[in-house]
Amino acid sequence: MDSKCKFSLHGRNVIITGASGGLGREITLRLLNKYGCRVLGVGRNEEKLRRLSDELGGLSDRFEYQVFDVSDPEGWRQLAEYVIKGGFEADVLINDAGILPPFARFGKYTCEEIDSAIRVNLYSVVYSLYEFVPIFSKKPNTAIINISSLDALCPLAGTSLYSACKAGVRVLSEAMREEYRGKIYIPAVCPGFIRTGIMKNQRRAVSPLVNFVSMPAEKAAKLILRRLNWGWSRIVIGADAHFMSTAYRIAPVISLRFFNRIFKASKMELFRDIYE
């Protein structure tokens, strides 16, 4: 059972990474439209962030953006400095930006893929915590929300690298939640498959079936924000995430073997680098 604490997203000043696309974009739109927040979006693609700002119309006066790669500690240092100097009175940070390396056996990853997966998925969160915990500790009712994954609760074959990073994000959040209880709300969000652009780094074709079983990003954003607003500490989103994480908790070895067999039996092109 998740523990509950008092937290509200309404009218907050939110920094969100990965605002230029996918889940981060949907969360940004919802925070602006439904929660009356001011949002500072972070992304590495200025063109996409500018387009988002243009699309916001009348809401754009509550939206600004900064362009940097979240795996660069200097980008975080400069953002923290901007906040300290009063450029944006942030009280909530959402670490959403992330990448999914190709589905593959560990031995098939290149050094570049390993490096970038760890830097973008794990180090970025560590850098953000290093810069923002001291700032948020001094303010009341702050939050650092980390988007982890189903893979942090049920590490699937073919996702070793991604699972390790996302498990790192989850346990970091859970340990720090206790360290900063009463000061900073630090939940971990573990969604199952969501229909976004996350498959763009795959080497193999993505079957339409994957999109079919994935939750629309708009719905995922709605569910995540609602649960955050209830103050939940670990937020699991999607029937797939609930089912697979429960199976893994009950029978860690058998469940992984079972899911692996399903992947293999599907004969999907996407999973070829796991089995060949």
Ligand SMILES: NC(=O)c1ccc[n+]([C@@H]2O[C@H](COP(=O)([O-])OP(=O)(O)OC[C@H]3O[C@@H](n4cnc5c(N)ncnc54)[C@H](OP(=O)(O)O)[C@@H]3O)[C@@H](O)[C@H]2O)c1
């Ligand atoms: N989709 C899923 O099934 C799923 C499931 C569980 C968890 N998640 C997690 O949810 C989060 C959002 O993923 P998504 O599905 O929305 O993926 P997405 O559609 O690929 O969007 C990711 C966003 O993060 C940005 N980003 C990536 N690397 C970055 C970097 N180094 N610096 C700054 N921005 C960067 C991307 O910008 P560009 O457009 O420039 O690439 C994009 O805006 C990730 O943490 C992911 O691991 C996703």
